[in-house]
Amino acid sequence: MNPVSTVLVGAGRWGENIARTLRDLKEEGLVELSYVVDVDFSRAVELSRKYGFRAAARDVGEASGEAFVVATPIDSLYHSSLEALEKTACVFVEKPAARSSGEAMELLEYAEARGVVHQVGYLSRFDPVVAELRRQLRGRTVYALRFRRLSRRPPRMRIYPVTLDLMSHDIDLAFFLLGRRETRVMFSLFVVDGGVPQRAIAGVAYGGVDVVFEADGVLPVKVRGVDALAEDGMIRADLVSGVLEVITESGVSRIEVGGEEPLKAELRAFVERCRGAGVEAPDLRDALEVLRVVEGLSERAGILRGATELRSGP
DSSP: OOOEEEEEEOOSHHHHHHHHHHHHHHHTTSEEEEEEEOSSHHHHHHHHHHHTOSEEESSGGGOOOSEEEEOOOHHHHHHHHHHHHHHOSEEEEETTSSSSHHHHHHHHHHHHHHTOEEEEEOGGGGOHHHHHHHHHHTTSOEEEEEEEEEOOOOGGGTTSOHIIIIIHHHHHHHHHHHOSOOEEEEEEEEEEETTEEEEEEEEEEETTEEEEEEEESOOSSOEEEEEEEETTEEEEEETTTTEEEEEETTEEEEEEOOOSOHHHHHHHHHHHHHTTOOOOOOOHHHHHHHHHHHHHHHHHHTOOTTOOSOOBOO
């Protein structure tokens, strides 16, 4: 098949990671690097030259390609994605895809009406450790999950709730591991600084499975972990070290997991889906479900727009 001509919208720090990975996929003959788009045109030019894109542009409307990858700041994801959906039939949007479930619903309805292939950047789904964890959970009766996602956020990200930025990854992973099911917020506790939640602990029932999430944007070390509690023991997954432990009454089995870089696997899946392959990947439907849970956590904690206090749900 011919390579998929690809436009990158957003030339920030994460946008550069995507540009690097798209260049790797170009070397495999999967993509053609068309445009880098950014309101900071000098930055778009810099990235396009560094990674071998054909051209740079200030606005989505100036670019053309078969696939658009949108990696702008959260505040502009909705509008940039809407513009991309108007331009092409294949769109990748970085998580959380929008600021609210209402915006996500609008994007989903527009994409579905136009028949656009859509994917959302919940990167952790493509981590080899998560794939092994999912495999280990098959056939087991899981009654609880515990997620930890802790790492100091740069100042530019502290303007967003930690639930929207960090915890949303794990809210999606719970759906991925357990299957889509009804959710109910059991409790939600936020630590707010400057009017924005910077730390959060929450409990959500995914059907009959109790799931606890902890997100911390303050801790100076990086922690990414999942514990799955099942009737026959516990499985502990460390996404930083790439190690998974299966703990049962008979002992501990340690599995060192290797595999493709998650970002490359994620973008490879996107390109394959653009070519018509039925590859499993998160899309705007998943983003909508995640944002509904995020909003439920804020409502339960009593944190409304502009609030500055620490409160917990009953």
